[in-house]
Amino acid sequence: MxxxxxxxxxxxxxxxxxxxxxxxxxxxxxxxxxxxxxxxxxxxxxxxxxxxxxxxxxQTQPFWKVIHPDILASVVIFALVYVNFDQALKQAENWLVYAGISCGILAAFLLLRKTILQKFDHSKENRKQEIQKRQLVMDEWxxxxxxxxxxxxxxxxxxxxxxxxxxx
Structure with missing residues (x-):
């Protein structure tokens, strides 16, 4: 035994x-x-x-709760820039519509960035405390x-x- x-x-x-x-x-x-x-x-x-x-x-977290909001925003912005250039090369009349949408999304992110970062930091701190609690439970197990x-x-x-x- x-x-x-x-x-x-x-x-x-x-x-x-x-x-x-x-x-x-x-x-x-x-x-x-x-x-x-x-x-x-x-x-x-x-x-x-x-x-x-x-x-x-x-518990696992979805990727958008783990990745920093600035990184997610840069991916979205680069995707919008790509779409804008693609539309500018294909159709000149619709290019301004896509550029306006892109600028609106960018402006909304910049205005809400501080709030988004505060929520992200708060959730990151909560996640860290949760991990510490789970580590204690795992050590006991x-x-x-x-x-x-x-x-x-x-x-x-x-x-x-x-x-x-x-x-x-």
Whole structure:
């Protein structure tokens, strides 16, 4: 049986039934039969444990919330310049309409730039705080162990019963 740093279960005080949640989860995902066959539970019992031992999920952000607004604006402006030159070469009478639309979009961005940048910086700060919170949750998940004798989750960092979560 694989043990983690000779950690003992706070209830039964044994270490022979204590398995890292990380090792168990990835052995189940990768279908590592050598590891899973050493466990005292069958495949269906381990499958029932998976919702309890899944790693915390990380939300992804759409690209327009991550890329700086000035970069997005420059891409749009270059696209508008390309369309303007293309229209100027093809049809001279419609060129002024496209140029007017382009100038309007550019003027709107320049007028709203300060507000857009403030919102972007605020969301960037919120994202940074969210990442720090998720990092703490992930660090806690990496220290969790399962005691198969008592069917509990216990944190490797603490022997306190407050850190136990019943799996029965």
């Amino acid at each position: 694989v043990t983690q740093k000779q950690k003992h279960c706070p209830i039964c005080q044994s270490n022979d039934q204590l398995i890292s949640v990380h090792d168990l989860y990835f052995a189940w995902i990768e279908k590592d039969q050598a590891f899973l066959s050493k466990l005292p539970l069958d495949y269906q019992a381990i499958r029932k444990l998976i919702p309890y031992i899944k790693p915390p999920e990380i 990496l220290t969790l162990c399962v005691c198969f004798r008592d069917m509990i989750l216990v944190s490797e960092n603490s022997n306190s019963p407050l850190h136990l979560k019943s799996l029965k």
